[in-house]
Amino acid sequence: MSALTPFGRLNATLSRRDNSLFPEFDSLVNSIFDTPFIGFPALTQQRTGFRVDISETDSAYDISAELPGVSKEEINLDLNDDGILMISVKKDENKEDTNGNYVHRERVTYSSARSIRLPQADKKNVKAKLDAGVLTLSIAKKAAEEKVLKIEIE
Numbered sequence: 001m002s003a004l005t006p007f008g009r010l011n012a013t014l015s016r017r018d019n020s021l022f023p024e025f026d027s028l029v030n031s032i033f034d035t036p037f038i039g040f041p042a043l044t045q046q047r048t049g050f051r052v053d054i055s056e057t058d059s060a061y062d063i064s065a066e067l068p069g070v071s072k073e074e075i076n077l078d079l080n081d082d083g084i085l086m087i088s089v090k091k092d093e094n095k096e097d098t099n100g101n102y103v104h105r106e107r108v109t110y111s112s113a114r115s116i117r118l119p120q121a122d123k124k125n126v127k128a129k130l131d132a133g134v135l136t137l138s139i140a141k142k143a144a145e146e147k148v149l150k151i152e153i154e
Contacts, residue, residue: 049112050089061118061139068133075135077128083121087135088113 051066063085067075070089078086093108118139125140 049114052114054116059141061121063137065135067135072130079121079123079126083118085116085118086113
């Protein structure tokens with residue numbers, strides 16, 4: 001006995017998993033529905049990072065990162081010799097409250113980091129400013145090196 005499908009005839013004796021044309025997709029869908037749901041979506045949603053915009057001119061890199069509610073003490077900026085800029089944030093939202101009649105109280109610790117490769121970054125000429133939840137950086141470029149060495153013949 002055979003079954004007619006949009007993809008042609010398949011053997012009806014095959015199990016449901018065996019006749020799948022996309023086993024990886026079936027596995028992904030099954031794993032989503034096998035995962036238990038706990039709590040409200042707003043409480044279980046995790047932050048995955050922060051938005052970063054990078055623009056480049058002939059002389060500098062201009063970077064802006066959206067960090068609402070973050071103070072400058074919670075931000076760490078590093079630029080290494082290979083031109084890798086690391087922006088990391090660690091925020092600990094632990095509010096002090098003397099009212100002890102809580103039905104529900106949450107404390108949140110949030111940390112995130114982004115690394116950006118800026119191959120011509122000049123470590124000695126960097127400016128950073130945090131204003132209204134937006135971190136802006138201006139990183140000058142190193143002077144361009146000659147890519148071709150002209151060799152004079154004697």
